[in-house]
Amino acid sequence: MSSAIRRRLLRTVPLLLASALGMSARAEPQPVTLIVGEALDPNGKVKPLRAWQQELFGYLEAELGVKFQLRIYPWARAERNARNGAGLVFGLPKNPDRLRDLHYSEPVASNTLWIVTRSDATFAFESLADLKGKTVGAIHGYGYGEEFEQSRNKLFRVEDDIPSRAIRLRRLLLKRVDAVLLFQPDWQNAAEVEAELRAFAAPLVRELQLPPGLTLSVLPRPVQAENQQYFAISKGKDDGLIERINAALAKQQKRASLARPPRAS
Numbered sequence: 001m002s003s004a005i006r007r008r009l010l011r012t013v014p015l016l017l018a019s020a021l022g023m024s025a026r027a028e029p030q031p032v033t034l035i036v037g038e039a040l041d042p043n044g045k046v047k048p049l050r051a052w053q054q055e056l057f058g059y060l061e062a063e064l065g066v067k068f069q070l071r072i073y074p075w076a077r078a079e080r081n082a083r084n085g086a087g088l089v090f091g092l093p094k095n096p097d098r099l100r101d102l103h104y105s106e107p108v109a110s111n112t113l114w115i116v117t118r119s120d121a122t123f124a125f126e127s128l129a130d131l132k133g134k135t136v137g138a139i140h141g142y143g144y145g146e147e148f149e150q151s152r153n154k155l156f157r158v159e160d161d162i163p164s165r166a167i168r169l170r171r172l173l174l175k176r177v178d179a180v181l182l183f184q185p186d187w188q189n190a191a192e193v194e195a196e197l198r199a200f201a202a203p204l205v206r207e208l209q210l211p212p213g214l215t216l217s218v219l220p221r222p223v224q225a226e227n228q229q230y231f232a233i234s235k236g237k238d239d240g241l242i243e244r245i246n247a248a249l250a251k252q253q254k255r256a257s258l259a260r261p262p263r264a265s
Contacts, residue, residue: 029067032241033087037075037142042166046072052185053090056108063248064241075163076141085234088241092232093143103238106246107228110186113144114193115179115219118172125219131156137171137180139163144181145224169201169216173208182218186226194218 034057039047049057049070057068071087082089083101094104115125115136124130128151138144140160152158159177161168172180184193197216205214231245 029061029065031069032066033071034068035071035073035078035082035087035089037078037091038072038163040162040164040167042164044162044164044167052109059252060245060248063251064244074141075139079141082232083234085237088231088233090231091229093145093227094230095143095146095149098232101234102232103235103242105231105242106249108230108249110226110228111183112186112188112222113224113227114182114184114190114222116169116172116182116197117179117217117219118175119213119215119217121175121178122217122219125221128155128223131179134178135159135176137161137168137177139168139181145227148223166200166204169197170204170208172216173201173204173210173214179219181223183227190218190220190222 036049036053041047060066061068069087071081073081075092078089079092079098081087082092083098089102090108092098092102117123123134128147131151132155135157136159138158138160140162142163143149159171161171165182168180171177182193182197188196194217197218201216231242233242
């Protein structure tokens with residue numbers, strides 16, 4: 001090999017390596033901080049993500065070429081961090097104040113807000129006016145809609161608690177509150193939610209030595225239906241991520257629609 005060729009290779013190889021390394025670096029998933037509000041188990045420990053959330057986040061990671069760095073906080077802190085530009089947040093409801101600071105995605109999923117009572121203390125519910133004088137258990141830092149927030153501690157009293165279903169339902173069984181607000185996926189009706197809660201409550205009733213036959217009831221009319229869930233990010237930090245999420249969600253919905261068997265005519 002001549003000295004001229006050797007010199008040319010010595011100049012070229014580093015450039016090729018640098019180019020290859022640059023391509024490799026670009027292929028690495030982009031890290032994105034994802035903020036989620038916490039849910040706690042009966043021992044006060046943070047519960048893992050639900051299966052559908054894991055599937056959703058995994059799909060978006062693959063579709064967008066990102067790697068979510070999960071941060072789980074109490075809802076008040078989750079909202080504060082998101083509005084301060086600390087990352088993408090999932091599950092934070094819309095309200096006029098948040099819409100000023102956050103750019104929201106299209107709806108991702110929806111759930112229904114039910115009222116749960118002791119089975120010996122049910123009441124008719126058609127509107128928030130029917131909660132007059134009652135004490136309602138809610139999750140600290142979570143918003144339940146403009147009408148509810150305007151009525152909070154005026155029409156009815158609200159006791160904010162930690163996001164542990166077991167602890168909140170225990171307080172209900174012990175008559176510390178008259179009712180508990182509970183979100184469930186929108187594919188479940190009142191009877192299905194009630195059956196799930198009664199199975200959950202049975203050992204609690206025995207543990208607390210409450211009257212036999214006492215259980216939990218779900219009022220048939222929800223407080224909110226189709227309560228939608230979104231991704232959101234500080235408007236000053238959105239570099240097109242929300243639009244990319246919207247495109248990926250639309251693609252997923254199209255695939256799901258194509259996979260569905262046609263309805264019988």
